[in-house]
Amino acid sequence: MPRWEPDARERLVAAALQLFSEQGYDNTAVAEIAERAGLTRSTFFRHFPDKREVLAAGQEILSRLFADGISAASADATPLTAVAAGLERAAGAMTLFNRELGPRLHAVIATSTELQERDALKQVGLAAAMTGALRARGVPDLVATLAAELGVLAFKEAYAAWVAADNQQELGDLARTALDRLRTTVTELG
Structure with a gap:
Protein backbone atom coordinates (compact mmCIF):
# COMPACT_ATOMS: atom_id res chain seq x y z
CA MET A 1 0.00 0.00 0.00
CA LEU A 55 -19.72 13.28 8.13
CA ALA A 56 -18.62 16.89 8.65
CA ALA A 57 -15.76 16.60 6.17
CA GLY A 58 -15.29 19.86 4.36
CA GLN A 59 -17.15 22.03 6.88
CA GLU A 60 -14.11 24.22 7.51
CA ILE A 61 -13.59 24.67 3.78
CA LEU A 62 -17.26 25.47 3.21
CA SER A 63 -17.23 28.02 6.05
CA ARG A 64 -14.12 29.63 4.60
CA LEU A 65 -15.67 29.76 1.11
CA PHE A 66 -18.80 31.47 2.45
CA ALA A 67 -16.69 34.00 4.34
CA ASP A 68 -14.32 34.60 1.40
CA GLY A 69 -17.23 35.21 -0.96
CA ILE A 70 -18.79 37.68 1.46
CA SER A 71 -15.47 39.46 1.94
CA ALA A 72 -14.93 39.71 -1.83
CA ALA A 73 -18.37 41.21 -2.52
CA SER A 74 -18.33 44.78 -3.79
CA ALA A 75 -18.02 47.48 -1.14
CA ASP A 76 -21.54 48.75 -1.85
CA ALA A 77 -23.16 45.31 -1.61
CA THR A 78 -26.08 44.96 0.77
CA PRO A 79 -25.71 42.28 3.46
CA LEU A 80 -27.87 39.83 1.49
CA THR A 81 -26.02 40.60 -1.74
CA ALA A 82 -22.78 39.82 0.09
CA VAL A 83 -24.33 36.58 1.40
CA ALA A 84 -25.32 35.74 -2.19
CA ALA A 85 -21.66 36.16 -3.16
CA GLY A 86 -20.71 33.77 -0.37
CA LEU A 87 -23.28 31.23 -1.52
CA GLU A 88 -21.98 31.52 -5.07
CA ARG A 89 -18.38 30.95 -3.97
CA ALA A 90 -19.33 27.89 -1.91
CA ALA A 91 -21.59 26.46 -4.62
CA GLY A 92 -18.83 26.80 -7.19
CA ALA A 93 -16.58 24.55 -5.12
CA MET A 94 -19.09 21.72 -4.78
CA THR A 95 -18.31 18.75 -6.99
CA LEU A 96 -20.07 15.71 -8.37
CA PHE A 97 -18.63 13.82 -5.37
CA ASN A 98 -20.57 16.12 -3.02
CA ARG A 99 -23.72 15.67 -5.05
CA GLU A 100 -23.50 11.88 -5.18
CA LEU A 101 -22.92 11.52 -1.45
CA GLY A 102 -25.63 13.99 -0.41
CA PRO A 103 -28.62 11.61 -0.28
CA ARG A 104 -26.65 8.92 1.57
CA LEU A 105 -25.30 11.47 4.00
CA HIS A 106 -28.79 12.72 4.84
CA ALA A 107 -30.08 9.16 5.22
CA VAL A 108 -27.29 8.26 7.64
CA ILE A 109 -27.73 11.45 9.67
CA ALA A 110 -31.45 10.71 10.01
CA THR A 111 -30.66 7.43 11.80
CA SER A 112 -28.76 8.93 14.74
CA THR A 113 -29.56 11.62 17.27
CA GLU A 114 -25.83 12.19 17.76
CA LEU A 115 -25.36 12.80 14.05
CA GLN A 116 -28.40 15.08 13.88
CA GLU A 117 -26.91 17.15 16.69
CA ARG A 118 -23.57 17.29 14.86
CA ASP A 119 -25.34 18.38 11.68
CA ALA A 120 -27.10 21.18 13.57
CA LEU A 121 -23.74 22.32 14.97
CA LYS A 122 -22.35 22.34 11.43
CA GLN A 123 -25.08 24.77 10.39
CA VAL A 124 -24.34 26.96 13.41
CA GLY A 125 -20.68 27.01 12.35
CA LEU A 126 -21.57 28.03 8.80
CA ALA A 127 -23.78 30.85 10.10
CA ALA A 128 -21.01 32.00 12.45
CA ALA A 129 -18.52 32.17 9.58
CA MET A 130 -20.90 34.25 7.49
CA THR A 131 -21.82 36.47 10.44
CA GLY A 132 -18.14 37.13 11.13
CA ALA A 133 -17.47 38.03 7.50
CA LEU A 134 -20.45 40.40 7.46
CA ARG A 135 -19.35 42.06 10.72
CA ALA A 136 -15.88 42.54 9.21
CA ARG A 137 -17.63 44.51 6.42
CA GLY A 138 -19.15 46.79 9.06
CA VAL A 139 -22.61 45.22 9.07
CA PRO A 140 -24.32 45.67 12.47
CA ASP A 141 -24.51 42.50 14.59
CA LEU A 142 -28.23 41.82 14.38
CA VAL A 143 -28.36 42.43 10.62
CA ALA A 144 -25.26 40.27 10.10
CA THR A 145 -26.74 37.45 12.16
CA LEU A 146 -30.07 37.52 10.34
CA ALA A 147 -28.45 37.71 6.89
CA ALA A 148 -26.16 34.78 7.76
CA GLU A 149 -29.06 32.67 9.02
CA LEU A 150 -30.94 33.36 5.79
CA GLY A 151 -27.82 32.32 3.91
CA VAL A 152 -27.67 29.00 5.77
CA LEU A 153 -31.36 28.37 5.11
CA ALA A 154 -30.91 29.17 1.42
CA PHE A 155 -27.88 26.89 1.12
CA LYS A 156 -29.64 24.06 2.96
CA GLU A 157 -32.68 24.34 0.68
CA ALA A 158 -30.55 24.62 -2.45
CA TYR A 159 -28.36 21.67 -1.51
CA ALA A 160 -31.40 19.46 -0.86
CA ALA A 161 -32.79 20.37 -4.28
CA TRP A 162 -29.39 19.92 -5.95
CA VAL A 163 -28.89 16.35 -4.74
CA ALA A 164 -32.43 15.31 -5.73
CA ALA A 165 -32.39 12.66 -8.45
CA ASP A 166 -34.54 14.66 -10.87
CA ASN A 167 -32.64 17.95 -10.52
CA GLN A 168 -31.06 19.52 -13.62
CA GLN A 169 -30.07 22.89 -12.12
CA GLU A 170 -26.70 24.04 -10.85
CA LEU A 171 -26.25 24.56 -7.11
CA GLY A 172 -25.42 28.26 -7.56
CA ASP A 173 -28.68 28.87 -9.43
CA LEU A 174 -30.65 27.00 -6.79
CA ALA A 175 -28.95 28.98 -4.01
CA ARG A 176 -29.72 32.33 -5.66
CA THR A 177 -33.35 31.32 -6.14
CA ALA A 178 -33.66 30.14 -2.54
CA LEU A 179 -32.11 33.34 -1.17
CA ASP A 180 -34.39 35.50 -3.33
CA ARG A 181 -37.41 33.53 -2.10
CA LEU A 182 -36.32 34.02 1.52
CA ARG A 183 -35.73 37.74 0.94
CA THR A 184 -39.28 38.07 -0.36
CA THR A 185 -40.65 35.99 2.50
CA VAL A 186 -38.98 38.23 5.08
CA THR A 187 -40.77 41.27 3.67
CA GLU A 188 -44.07 39.41 4.12
CA LEU A 189 -43.48 39.08 7.87
CA GLY A 190 -44.76 42.60 8.35
Whole structure:
Protein backbone atom coordinates (compact mmCIF):
# COMPACT_ATOMS: atom_id res chain seq x y z
CA MET A 1 0.00 0.00 0.00
CA PRO A 2 1.47 3.39 -0.96
CA ARG A 3 2.43 5.79 1.80
CA TRP A 4 0.56 8.74 0.32
CA GLU A 5 -2.91 8.46 -1.14
CA PRO A 6 -4.03 11.60 -3.01
CA ASP A 7 -7.73 10.87 -2.62
CA ALA A 8 -7.62 9.32 0.85
CA ARG A 9 -10.04 11.79 2.43
CA GLU A 10 -12.72 11.25 -0.22
CA ARG A 11 -12.21 7.48 -0.07
CA LEU A 12 -12.66 7.52 3.71
CA VAL A 13 -15.86 9.58 3.46
CA ALA A 14 -17.29 7.27 0.77
CA ALA A 15 -16.33 4.13 2.71
CA ALA A 16 -17.81 5.49 5.94
CA LEU A 17 -21.11 6.34 4.26
CA GLN A 18 -21.28 2.90 2.66
CA LEU A 19 -20.69 1.17 5.98
CA PHE A 20 -22.99 3.46 7.94
CA SER A 21 -25.72 2.71 5.39
CA GLU A 22 -25.11 -1.04 5.45
CA GLN A 23 -24.64 -1.71 9.16
CA GLY A 24 -25.49 1.51 10.96
CA TYR A 25 -23.39 4.29 12.42
CA ASP A 26 -23.08 2.74 15.90
CA ASN A 27 -22.06 -0.66 14.51
CA THR A 28 -19.25 0.69 12.34
CA ALA A 29 -15.68 0.90 13.62
CA VAL A 30 -12.93 3.19 12.37
CA ALA A 31 -10.85 0.15 11.42
CA GLU A 32 -13.66 -1.04 9.14
CA ILE A 33 -13.87 2.35 7.45
CA ALA A 34 -10.12 2.42 6.83
CA GLU A 35 -10.15 -1.15 5.53
CA ARG A 36 -13.08 -0.46 3.17
CA ALA A 37 -11.21 2.58 1.84
CA GLY A 38 -8.04 0.51 1.36
CA LEU A 39 -6.18 2.58 3.93
CA THR A 40 -4.84 2.21 7.46
CA ARG A 41 -6.31 3.36 10.78
CA SER A 42 -3.44 5.83 11.14
CA THR A 43 -4.37 7.36 7.77
CA PHE A 44 -7.95 7.68 8.99
CA PHE A 45 -6.77 9.53 12.10
CA ARG A 46 -4.55 11.84 10.03
CA HIS A 47 -7.73 13.07 8.35
CA PHE A 48 -10.38 12.78 11.09
CA PRO A 49 -10.30 12.74 14.90
CA ASP A 50 -13.22 10.26 15.04
CA LYS A 51 -15.85 8.63 12.85
CA ARG A 52 -18.43 11.32 13.58
CA GLU A 53 -16.23 13.94 11.96
CA VAL A 54 -16.19 12.01 8.68
CA LEU A 55 -19.72 13.28 8.13
CA ALA A 56 -18.62 16.89 8.65
CA ALA A 57 -15.76 16.60 6.17
CA GLY A 58 -15.29 19.86 4.36
CA GLN A 59 -17.15 22.03 6.88
CA GLU A 60 -14.11 24.22 7.51
CA ILE A 61 -13.59 24.67 3.78
CA LEU A 62 -17.26 25.47 3.21
CA SER A 63 -17.23 28.02 6.05
CA ARG A 64 -14.12 29.63 4.60
CA LEU A 65 -15.67 29.76 1.11
CA PHE A 66 -18.80 31.47 2.45
CA ALA A 67 -16.69 34.00 4.34
CA ASP A 68 -14.32 34.60 1.40
CA GLY A 69 -17.23 35.21 -0.96
CA ILE A 70 -18.79 37.68 1.46
CA SER A 71 -15.47 39.46 1.94
CA ALA A 72 -14.93 39.71 -1.83
CA ALA A 73 -18.37 41.21 -2.52
CA SER A 74 -18.33 44.78 -3.79
CA ALA A 75 -18.02 47.48 -1.14
CA ASP A 76 -21.54 48.75 -1.85
CA ALA A 77 -23.16 45.31 -1.61
CA THR A 78 -26.08 44.96 0.77
CA PRO A 79 -25.71 42.28 3.46
CA LEU A 80 -27.87 39.83 1.49
CA THR A 81 -26.02 40.60 -1.74
CA ALA A 82 -22.78 39.82 0.09
CA VAL A 83 -24.33 36.58 1.40
CA ALA A 84 -25.32 35.74 -2.19
CA ALA A 85 -21.66 36.16 -3.16
CA GLY A 86 -20.71 33.77 -0.37
CA LEU A 87 -23.28 31.23 -1.52
CA GLU A 88 -21.98 31.52 -5.07
CA ARG A 89 -18.38 30.95 -3.97
CA ALA A 90 -19.33 27.89 -1.91
CA ALA A 91 -21.59 26.46 -4.62
CA GLY A 92 -18.83 26.80 -7.19
CA ALA A 93 -16.58 24.55 -5.12
CA MET A 94 -19.09 21.72 -4.78
CA THR A 95 -18.31 18.75 -6.99
CA LEU A 96 -20.07 15.71 -8.37
CA PHE A 97 -18.63 13.82 -5.37
CA ASN A 98 -20.57 16.12 -3.02
CA ARG A 99 -23.72 15.67 -5.05
CA GLU A 100 -23.50 11.88 -5.18
CA LEU A 101 -22.92 11.52 -1.45
CA GLY A 102 -25.63 13.99 -0.41
CA PRO A 103 -28.62 11.61 -0.28
CA ARG A 104 -26.65 8.92 1.57
CA LEU A 105 -25.30 11.47 4.00
CA HIS A 106 -28.79 12.72 4.84
CA ALA A 107 -30.08 9.16 5.22
CA VAL A 108 -27.29 8.26 7.64
CA ILE A 109 -27.73 11.45 9.67
CA ALA A 110 -31.45 10.71 10.01
CA THR A 111 -30.66 7.43 11.80
CA SER A 112 -28.76 8.93 14.74
CA THR A 113 -29.56 11.62 17.27
CA GLU A 114 -25.83 12.19 17.76
CA LEU A 115 -25.36 12.80 14.05
CA GLN A 116 -28.40 15.08 13.88
CA GLU A 117 -26.91 17.15 16.69
CA ARG A 118 -23.57 17.29 14.86
CA ASP A 119 -25.34 18.38 11.68
CA ALA A 120 -27.10 21.18 13.57
CA LEU A 121 -23.74 22.32 14.97
CA LYS A 122 -22.35 22.34 11.43
CA GLN A 123 -25.08 24.77 10.39
CA VAL A 124 -24.34 26.96 13.41
CA GLY A 125 -20.68 27.01 12.35
CA LEU A 126 -21.57 28.03 8.80
CA ALA A 127 -23.78 30.85 10.10
CA ALA A 128 -21.01 32.00 12.45
CA ALA A 129 -18.52 32.17 9.58
CA MET A 130 -20.90 34.25 7.49
CA THR A 131 -21.82 36.47 10.44
CA GLY A 132 -18.14 37.13 11.13
CA ALA A 133 -17.47 38.03 7.50
CA LEU A 134 -20.45 40.40 7.46
CA ARG A 135 -19.35 42.06 10.72
CA ALA A 136 -15.88 42.54 9.21
CA ARG A 137 -17.63 44.51 6.42
CA GLY A 138 -19.15 46.79 9.06
CA VAL A 139 -22.61 45.22 9.07
CA PRO A 140 -24.32 45.67 12.47
CA ASP A 141 -24.51 42.50 14.59
CA LEU A 142 -28.23 41.82 14.38
CA VAL A 143 -28.36 42.43 10.62
CA ALA A 144 -25.26 40.27 10.10
CA THR A 145 -26.74 37.45 12.16
CA LEU A 146 -30.07 37.52 10.34
CA ALA A 147 -28.45 37.71 6.89
CA ALA A 148 -26.16 34.78 7.76
CA GLU A 149 -29.06 32.67 9.02
CA LEU A 150 -30.94 33.36 5.79
CA GLY A 151 -27.82 32.32 3.91
CA VAL A 152 -27.67 29.00 5.77
CA LEU A 153 -31.36 28.37 5.11
CA ALA A 154 -30.91 29.17 1.42
CA PHE A 155 -27.88 26.89 1.12
CA LYS A 156 -29.64 24.06 2.96
CA GLU A 157 -32.68 24.34 0.68
CA ALA A 158 -30.55 24.62 -2.45
CA TYR A 159 -28.36 21.67 -1.51
CA ALA A 160 -31.40 19.46 -0.86
CA ALA A 161 -32.79 20.37 -4.28
CA TRP A 162 -29.39 19.92 -5.95
CA VAL A 163 -28.89 16.35 -4.74
CA ALA A 164 -32.43 15.31 -5.73
CA ALA A 165 -32.39 12.66 -8.45
CA ASP A 166 -34.54 14.66 -10.87
CA ASN A 167 -32.64 17.95 -10.52
CA GLN A 168 -31.06 19.52 -13.62
CA GLN A 169 -30.07 22.89 -12.12
CA GLU A 170 -26.70 24.04 -10.85
CA LEU A 171 -26.25 24.56 -7.11
CA GLY A 172 -25.42 28.26 -7.56
CA ASP A 173 -28.68 28.87 -9.43
CA LEU A 174 -30.65 27.00 -6.79
CA ALA A 175 -28.95 28.98 -4.01
CA ARG A 176 -29.72 32.33 -5.66
CA THR A 177 -33.35 31.32 -6.14
CA ALA A 178 -33.66 30.14 -2.54
CA LEU A 179 -32.11 33.34 -1.17
CA ASP A 180 -34.39 35.50 -3.33
CA ARG A 181 -37.41 33.53 -2.10
CA LEU A 182 -36.32 34.02 1.52
CA ARG A 183 -35.73 37.74 0.94
CA THR A 184 -39.28 38.07 -0.36
CA THR A 185 -40.65 35.99 2.50
CA VAL A 186 -38.98 38.23 5.08
CA THR A 187 -40.77 41.27 3.67
CA GLU A 188 -44.07 39.41 4.12
CA LEU A 189 -43.48 39.08 7.87
CA GLY A 190 -44.76 42.60 8.35
